[in-house]
Amino acid sequence: MADSGTADSRGGRGGFGRGRGDRGRGRGRGRRGARKDDDKEWIPVTKLGRLVKEGKIKNIEQIYLFSLPIKEFQIVDRFFGSSLKDEVMKIMPVQKQTRAGQRTRFKAFVVIGDSNGHVGLGVKCSKEVATAIRGAIILAKLSVIPVRRGYWGSLIGDPHTVPSKVTGRCGSVICRLVPAPRGTGIVAAPTPKKLLQLAGITDCYTTSRGSTRTLGNFVKATFAAIGNTYAFLTPDRWKDVEFKQSPYQEFSDILAKAPEKRRV
C-alpha cells in the first residue's frame, strides 16, 4: 500500500506540511497495522455518539426524553440492531433541464421501522438509484421517532391502536388516524398502511384528503400524524412529571440538587 510512500516522497523529512527543501530528521512514517477496509469500526464524532458507544445510554427513549439531536445513524443501529426493517416506498425520477438535454436524478423514499413503536422516514435524491436508496436509509434512521399507542376501549392487553384521533398534513394532503377496536386491522391505502405496520400500530381507521397521489406528501402527512401521537396531551398526562437528569448529567460526580419540577 502507499503508506510508506508518503513519508518517502517528502524525502524522509517528517512532519506535516509543505517543506520540501533540505531534509530534516523528522519522524514521518505511514500508518502501521493492518488496513481493515471492510467492516470498519464506528468511531463516534459527537458526544452523544461517544456515550452510546461506551454503553452509558441504555435505550433510545432516554435520548427522546431530552430531545437530543441524533446526528450519527450508527447510534440508532446500536439500539435497534437488526430489528429495524426498511421498505422502499417509491423511486421517483426527477429531471432538470440543462443546455445539453435533461439531467435525471432519482429520488428514493424509504420507510424504516421495528414494528414496535419506532418509525423513520428518509428521502434522498441522487444520480443513481442504489446511492439514493442507501442515503435514504441513513436519513430514515436519523429520523426515527417514537410512536405512542393506546386502546380503543377496555385497557386489556397491549396497546394496539392510536391513543386518540391524530392528524398530520403536508402540502395538500391531510391524513387522519382514528382509533379502532382490536381485530380491525389497518384500514388504509397501501402507502400509509405500510408505514403504520412498521410503526407497530395493529388497528387503525384512516381518512385522507387532498392529492394523495403525490406520494411524498402523503407519506410525510402520515408520518406527521404518527409523530403527533406523543405531542397530544391526554388527561392521564396532566399530572406533574418529575424530570430526571439529562444523560449528560445523570452520571455526573456532582450531586444534583433537588430535581426540578415542571408542568408538562
Added chain:
Amino acid sequence: MPLLAMATSSTKVVELGFAEPPDSPLTADNFPSKIGGKPVWLNPGHILSAEDVLCDICKKPMILLIQLYTPEDYPPEAFHRSIYVFCCKNGSCHKTSWRKSLKVFRSQLPKYNPYWPPPNEETNNRNGDDTNENSNQSLKKFNSVNHCVVCGLYGSKKCGKCNQTYYCSKEHQIVHWTSGQHKNYCNTTTSSLDDNDSLCKQLVLFPEFEIVTESEGNLGKDEDGENGEDGGSSSNLDDGNSRALVPVGDEIYENTQVNVDKAFLKFQKKVDPFPDQVLRYARLDYEGEKNATPLWVSDIGKPMPEDIPSCPHCGQERTFEFQILSTLLNYLRVDHMQNDSLDWGSLLVYSCKDNCHVSDKNYVEEILWRQDFSDEGLNWSGFRSI
C-alpha cells in the same frame, strides 16, 4: 466570496493525522508530532512557562493537547517549525469561554541553530564520512533549562526540601507531592522516579500518542460515488419499480424537502473513508491562489473575517493551516458523563501565512477557532398539533 472557496474545498487533498501509540520514545531530536504527554520542545533553550499558558478562566496552567512538526522552506528561519496547542483540562472552562482556554503557539528555528545539527551533515554520515566533528556538535552546549517534572513547562519554582525537583506552578507542586508520591521520594535517590510519576501524569496530562500521517488520496471524486454501478442504472430503475409500492408517474406539487443538517452529512461522508482520523492538515503547497478552507461540521459557528485578525507582527493575513477533529476526544480518556466534559466539533488553527520570524519572541501566538456541531436533528416541519 465564500461560495468559491466551498467549491474547491472538497477536492483539495489534505494530509490526515492518525493517533497511534508511540513505538519508540518521542524525543526532541526526532522532531515528533504527538498528542498529549509533555511537550517536546523544538527550541530547548527557551521554553514556555506557566504564565504564558494560563487558562484565563481558572488561572491554572494548561496542558499540551497536540504538537505538530511542520517544517517550511520559506522563510529560512522556519526550517524547523512546530505548532503547540495547549488546552485546559477542565471542561467547564471551555463551556464558559473556549477562547480563553485554548492557546496555540508557533515556534521555529533556522537550519543553522545552536541546538540541532543541520540535516545535510546527517546524510553525509550515511556515506561513511568522518563523523567525529558532527557528533561533537550534535549535542551543542546550551544552558540547560529546568522543566517542570509534572507537565514539561519551564520550572521556575522548585521543591524547598530537596532542591532537585522543579515545578512550573504551585498546583503542580501540590499534585506531585500527593499523587506523584514526591512526599515519599523527596530527598531520596531518584532512580524510580518515572514509575511513581505515572499516576500523577495520568491525572494532569492527556495520554500520549504519536501522530502518523497519510495523504487523503483520491477516493472517487464523484459526489455520489461508485462508478462501477453506472451500467446497471436503467435496470436498477425497473427493479426499483417492482420493489416500490407506487409506480413511477409524473409528480408535481411534491413537497419533499427535508431539513437535514447538510453540512454535517457532508462532513461525515468526507471522514468516512478514514473514520479514525484525528487531524486534517491543509497547508500543503505554496503556490495555491486560494487559501485552504476547513471541512466544516455545521453551517453555523463559522468564523467571521474579524474573528481571524492578521498577524500582528508582520501584517500578513492568517490562513487556515489545520483542524483537529472531535474524534481525538476518543483518545483523550475524557469522562464524557460529566455535564461539562471537554467537547468540540472541530478546532481550526489559523496561522501567519508567511511564518514571520520575530527576533525577540521564540513563541508566537496564533489563532484557534472552535466550531461546534449544530443542535438540530432532523426537523420535520409537518408536525403540528391538531
